[in-house]
Amino acid sequence: MARYTDAEGNEWTIELDAPTIRAVRSATCEKPDCDHHRDHCQGVDLVDVDGANNVFVRLGNVDNIELLIDTLWELCHEQANARSIDTTTFAKGLRGDALDAAGVALREAICDFFPKEKRELLKTMGQRNEQLRELAVARGIARINSEETEKMVLDELDKKVDADIKKVLTRLNSASSTPDSAESTPDA
Numbered sequence: 001m002a003r004y005t006d007a008e009g010n011e012w013t014i015e016l017d018a019p020t021i022r023a024v025r026s027a028t029c030e031k032p033d034c035d036h037h038r039d040h041c042q043g044v045d046l047v048d049v050d051g052a053n054n055v056f057v058r059l060g061n062v063d064n065i066e067l068l069i070d071t072l073w074e075l076c077h078e079q080a081n082a083r084s085i086d087t088t089t090f091a092k093g094l095r096g097d098a099l100d101a102a103g104v105a106l107r108e109a110i111c112d113f114f115p116k117e118k119r120e121l122l123k124t125m126g127q128r129n130e131q132l133r134e135l136a137v138a139r140g141i142a143r144i145n146s147e148e149t150e151k152m153v154l155d156e157l158d159k160k161v162d163a164d165i166k167k168v169l170t171r172l173n174s175a176s177s178t179p180d181s182a183e184s185t186p187d188a
């Protein structure tokens with residue numbers, strides 16, 4: 001069973017089954033009068049693993065952290081109730097590394113839900129994605145720290161400073177010219 005430990009040291013388990021998947025879809029759907037059928041529901045579909053906006057993409061997006069937390073709450077609220085932990089306290093435990101750990105556990109739970117062939121395919125794809133993501137992060141950091149980026153940023157700053165100086169000089173010039181000459185000169 002997939003597990004993660006939150007920032008407060010509480011351990012949570014995640015296990016998917018059809019009723020839980022439906023409950024998550026329904027709890028995270030804001031569409032009025034929706035019957036939460038997966039064909040048209042806008043809630044989180046934990047078994048959408050292939051579409052362009054599949055669950056890994058959707059919940060892996062940092063803009064959707066609150067949606068990830070809502071989803072985790074739906075998956076863990078029975079354990080939370082048994083320990084008298086409310087939604088707010090539960091959500092407070094999901095920050096920093098705990099969010100990563102919860103994301104990994106959720107991915108594992110999603111894979112475990114599927115039959116063997118699909119499960120193995122998803123696990124292999126997940127590992128490959130993780131490798132590529134780490135590579136991309138390392139490359140991004142290397143680029144940010146590179147001399148090339150430093151030069152690019154400094155060049156841009158220089159350009160901006162030059163433009164600001166030019167603006168100030170133009171203003172000074174027009175302020176010092178006589179009203180007559182200012183009137184006779186059309187705006188540049």
Ligand SMILES: [Zn+2]
Nearest residue numbers: 029034036041
């Ligand atoms: Zn719905």
